[in-house]
Amino acid sequence: MSFLLAPFVETLKSFTTGASDDQALWAGIVETLTRSLSCDDGAFWRDDKLRQTASPLIQQIPICVKSSSEAKSTIQDCLVALVDNVTDDMLLKSINLEVLMHTRSEDVRLRLLALTCSEKLWKVHGGKLLGFAAETTTFIAECTEDENDMVVRESFKLKDAVESVAGNINGL
Numbered sequence: 764m765s766f767l768l769a770p771f772v773e774t775l776k777s778f779t780t781g782a783s784d785d786q787a788l789w790a791g792i793v794e795t796l797t798r799s800l801s802c803d804d805g806a807f808w809r810d811d812k813l814r815q816t817a818s819p820l821i822q823q824i825p826i827c828v829k830s831s832s833e834a835k836s837t838i839q840d841c842l843v844a845l846v847d848n849v850t851d852d853m854l855l856k857s858i859n860l861e862v863l864m865h866t867r868s869e870d871v872r873l874r875l876l877a878l879t880c881s882e883k884l885w886k887v888h889g890g891k892l893l894g895f896a897a898e899t900t901t902f903i904a905e906c907t908e909d910e911n912d913m914v915v916r917e918s919f920k921l922k923d924a925v926e927s928v929a930g931n932i933n934g935l
Contacts, residue, residue, distance in 0.1 A: 764799050764807055768815065771796060775819040778826050786830060793823065793841050800844035810851040817854065820845060821861045824880060828872040835876055839883045846888045859884070859895045863902040871911045878906060878917040882924045889928030896929035903932070 771792050777783040796816065800808055820841060827834045842862070849855050862884065865877030881899070885892055892899070903925065906918030926932055 767795070768812060772815055772819050775823060779819070779822045786834070789823075789826065789830075790834065790837060793820075793837050796820070797837070797841040797844050800841070800848055803848060805848075808848045810849065810854055813845060813849055814851075814854055817845060817849075817858050818861060821858065821865075824862070824865050824876055825868075825870075825873055828870065828876055835879070839880050842880055843883060843887050846884055846891065849891070852894065855891060856895055856898075859892055859899065863899065866902050866906055866914075871914060874906065874909070874911070874914050875917055878914065878921050882917070882921045885921065885924035885928065889924065893928055896925055896932055899925055900932045 774783065774788065774792055778789055783789075820838070823838050827838045842858075846855065846858060849858065859881070862877055862881050866874050866881075868874055868877070881902075885899070899921075903918050903922050906914055906921075909915050909918070922932065
């Protein structure tokens with residue numbers, strides 16, 4: 764994986780800029796990262812390498828909006844595996860915020876996918892993300908006032924996921 768990390772990160776960045784659009788390549792990279800993250804015993808995926816990978820992975824969320832539901836599931840699984848390996852609270856905060864920032868997009872599909880990704884992260888890793896409930900609540904509140912009903916429904920699902928860990932968040 765040592766030899767692949769830098770090329771994978773660069774290729775993911777090329778998808779973000781639109782320089783590349785090969786869906787099979789994208790799926791292969793994200794699935795390989797997911798498997799590597801899932802199988803790691805802490806020897807390779809330390810916070811320095813996770814920090815290099817986190818932002819390019821999160822920037823794939825807008826790419827998935829235009830893709831199949833399989834691509835959406837793939838990026839969610841990869842983000843869950845990424846957070847599973849993170850031990851640095853600042854990196855966790857950064858990941859949480861970067862995913863949630865997509866909820867401020869003009870594209871309804873992107874807002875929905877960002878909320879879905881965040882919900883999955885909170886369901887699987889709520890204990891790790893507990894310290895970020897207050898900042899997550901801000902994004903939930905914004906999304907509950909969205910003009911799109913599907914975004915509002917998805918924001919309530921995220922609220923339920925956060926409350927399952929943090930308790931009632933209405934007062935935050």
